[in-house]
Structures are given as C-alpha cells and as structure tokens.
Amino acid sequence: MNECIIGVDLGGTRLRVAQVDREMNIVDRKEILTLASQGSESTIERMKEMIRQMLPSDPNTHVAGIGISAPGPSNPNTGVVVAPPNLPGWHNVPLVQILQKEFGYSTYLGNDANVAALAEIARGAARGFRHVIFITVSTGIGGGVVSDGRLLLGKDGLGAELGHIQMIVDGDRVSSLEREAAGPALARKAVAAMEAGQTSIMRDMVQGDLTQVNGSTVGKAAVQGDKLALAIVERAGFILGLGMVTFLHVFNPEIIVLGGGVSTLGDLLFNPMRDAIKKHALDSSYWQDLEIRPAELGENVSLVGAAALVVTKGGMEDVGAVAHKLDKP
C-alpha cells in the first residue's frame, strides 16, 4: 500500500496544492492566483477542485491526510483561519472542518512560518535537528520554533511570533524586533538619512522618488557597496543578533534557520548578527555549537511543511516522525 499526503499552501497571492509522497517529495502540484479579494468561498471552491485533481488515481495509494499552510493568525487547535491581513474576506473560516467534511481525511492547519520550520527540518537546512528556531525576515518577521522535537504553539497556536519581541524601551518609546529590523525599517532609515542630506546610490535607484525605497532597494545598494545601505544593513544585523540573544536564552536551540528576503544578504547581515550574539550572550555555551544557516527550501517550502504537518499531527507529535519517514522510504 502506497501512501501520499495532500499539501495546501494558501498564500495571499498564490494558492498551491500538491501531492507529496512519504519522503516529502512533491509528486505533482498545481498553482493558481488566490484572488483573495473575491472572498473565501470562491477560493475554497477552487481549493477543493485542486485537491480533487491532486488525489491519487491509484486506488492502492492511501491518503494520509491534508495539511494546510495559511497566513497567521490561524488557530491550529480549532482549524480556523482567523483574520490574516493579506487574506481580505477571510474571517474566522473553519477551513479544517470544511475540507474534512468534503474529503473525509484527517486535516491539519498551521501558520506559514511554523509550517516552514517543519519543512526545513524535514527537507532543508535543519534536517535532523530537534531544537530549531526558524525566523523569516522580509516585510515582516515571522517565526517557527521546534523545542525538543515538537512545534511550539501555545494555548491558541499564537506562540512563536518572534517578530513581536520587544527590543527598545526608551522613555515612552517602545519598539519590536519587526519594527526595527524588517524590510520597512531598513527603508525608513534609508529615506530618513537621505532626507537629512546623506548621499546614496539609492536615490538614483528610485529615480529620486524616495517613496519607492523598500527593503529590497537597501539590500541591493548594500551589495553594491553603498555606504549608507551598508551601515543600515549592519545595524539591522546587530539588532537581529540581539533578537537571537533573546531566543538563545529562551529556547537554547541547536540551530537558527534564517529565511526571507533580508536573509539573502549573506555575510553583510550574518556577520554583525554573529558579533552581537558573541558579545551579548550570557555564556559561550549558548553559541559555541550553534548553527546559523540560511533557509534552503524555496517556493515549495509551505507545501513540504504542510505535508510534514500531517505526519506530525499538526506539529504535536515528534518531528522524528518526519525523519523516520525520510529514513525508511
């Protein structure tokens, strides 16, 4: 008897559905635009149709279940997509219940960053690790934490929101890691410096229209050696490194996997990050054996993770179950 898993990646822009085998390989996949503005019902109908197309034609292939990656906030305990900012029209949608009723398979829901953590453990940079922090830095900062082999979810699955740790307390001013180190923060600092008169190639990159500067602009300018952009990226790396210091003392992980656009900056970002960790961690035992690696999985990360969600019963069972499947094809 063969076995397969259906993975669903409900993104703000794209909706992907795949058939995944026991070793977390994608056997077949379909992708369409989510068209979130048309509302949840229309999207769910298209999702159902795509799932039907991905079901195995061979009656000897057993479907182990359906795993769904959705933007947060989503509640893995209740199976409800709560109110993701990038899915307008989705509000308290009981997606697990809907798909379970339609197809009759065990169905699991996870938020995209948690699902990505599982995927990186199953097939990516964190393969084989049991104490893992996954952090993705782009326009926002998301996180997924696996502690002693299990996904850290918390009471309502709202845990591991690593971008929302508080990093600055200065009089009345309070700011989070996300507000200081994600893409928009980089852009904000670049614009403020240029408005204050600093020269930078970024001004030319946006044809003088500073409203067009974004995190990617700063990253590209830094790679080209622009002084202002380099200083901003270095500062972001330092602040991210201090965020890591918090995560190291809170979770004592074996590995930190960094994903998202900002992470592609490589050592420009990683070096000041590592320096901050070494300088501010309480003890070298927190970082001397620590691995810090860029994420390895690309656009299929959510599909692989959604399948891993099924194998680990929503992340509640040990990630060893994923490794087990991998070891014994």
Add this chain to the structure above:
Amino acid sequence: MNECIIGVDLGGTRLRVAQVDREMNIVDRKEILTLASQGSESTIERMKEMIRQMLPSDPNTHVAGIGISAPGPSNPNTGVVVAPPNLPGWHNVPLVQILQKEFGYSTYLGNDANVAALAEIARGAARGFRHVIFITVSTGIGGGVVSDGRLLLGKDGLGAELGHIQMIVDGDRVSSLEREAAGPALARKAVAAMEAGQTSIMRDMVQGDLTQVNGSTVGKAAVQGDKLALAIVERAGFILGLGMVTFLHVFNPEIIVLGGGVSTLGDLLFNPMRDAIKKHALDSSYWQDLEIRPAELGENVSLVGAAALVVTKGGMEDVGAVAHKLDKP
C-alpha cells in the same frame, strides 16, 4: 505498596531534603546550612546523610526516585551542576551520577526556577495549567516555562533564562530585562535619583548610607507611599510588562506566575505591568484570558518541585503526570 519521593533543595544558603508523598505533600524534612565555601565534597556527604535519614523506614514504601533542585547553570541532561555563582567550589559536579551510585534510585536534576514552575503547577498558583510561565524577580530574574505540558529545557537545559531577554538597544547601549527590572536595578535608580538631589524616605531608612539601598528598601518605601520609590516600582512594572509582551508572543501561555521578592509589591507592580501588556501586545487574544498570579508556594517550593521532577522524569514527561498523582491519592 506505598510510594514516596526524595526531594533535595540545594540552595546557596540552605540545604534541604524531604520525603514527599505521591500527592506532593511533604511528609518529613531536614534543613541545614549549605556552607558552600567548604566545597562540594563536604556538602555532598551531608546531603547523602540527610537523604538516608529521609528514606522510608517501612519496607513496603517504594522510593520512586530522587529529585534535586540546584541553582543554574545546571544541566538536566547530563545531571551535572555546572558552575552556579552562589555555590563557590561547585564546578562540573556530576551530582546525579553520585547520588544514583550511592542510592540506586532514578535521580533527576533541575535548575531552581524550572523546578519552581513544576511545583507551582503541582501544588501552587498554576495548578492544572499546561502552558505556564513562571518568573521570579529578586536580585536576579529567573524563569521556568512549561509548554503544552512539558518543561522547556532546550539543547543543554539552558533555556527559559527569562531574565536575559534583551530589552534596550540604544546606540551601543544594550541591556537585559534583569539589568533593568530586578532588585539591584531598582536600588541603582533610587541611589542615582537621591544623589541627583531627589528627596526620599529611603535616605533615612539607610541612615544616609546610600550604599545600603537595595531592592527591598525601594519596595518598602513604595509601600509607605514614597514618591521616588513609587515611580521606580512603576517603571519596573512597565518594563516587566514589556518583558511579558515578549513572552506572550513567544509562548502564548495560559498563565504567568510571578515569584520572588519584587512580586510581593502586589498591585503597585502588577498594575503598570498589566497596562504595558494591554498597550503593547499585538492583539487582545494574547491577554484577554491570561491569568497573572503571584506564586503561592513558600520556602518548600523547591522540595515540592524536586519531587515533581521525579514524577515527570525531569520535566520531559507531561505535567499531567503530577496532576494525575494529585487526583488519585
């Protein structure tokens, strides 16, 4: 067949050993001064003698194991007391191995704040909860985290060091929760303000010798309505509240239990803490059902927790095991 557990509380000042029953009641206990300066060997000999005295005389009473609460850093995986600052002469002492060899019982080691979290779940303020943050604020800030029923330890048992989250990044200045909100921070701020000319009853409380001001001085003055002390306590509550915001987003707990000297200030501290949480948490779902309670267990907290360590096999098994024992005496 009756069952009992031996709990050991190895503190910097006092060494306590107790016989604890299945319901986590202390049946008998002994307490002596640790006299840490005499070195680990002498203390371990006295510890062994006290354990012998606490073993059940009734041959029908089975000893389930020995649990040890020790100051951090201690490694629960290896059973080694690493190098606690308040246990001079203790350096990489394999305490679990030593006691296991001497008595032949399963033996578990935990750091005091983690053990206190288990104790508060077994017999205290967090009884029956599965997502628990315990934080103790006195001269330092320690933490214990139970996530989905299991103690969060991390790779080498160095996790849940909640005092070491980074709270201030201001240019080159970096500071942690502990350095901003524990007792010495309160004292430092009080002394600085008085040296700058602010009046306060604290000056009289220490007969003009400002080197004698400590966290307790500030607390007592605040309770008496001293304006400076009140402002300092309020600020500490605000910063602690922002630390809680970090913990809420990272762990999504059901309950926060606050222990240690500073926590006895009650609403003077708890009100600004609650205000900071409500103001800075991403969403009300993080705090609307959240319980925040002072710790309930007194000086026996470590003995009860050490016994709970045995029942949960070092915190690796579900805390439901403790509740189970409680429900079925």
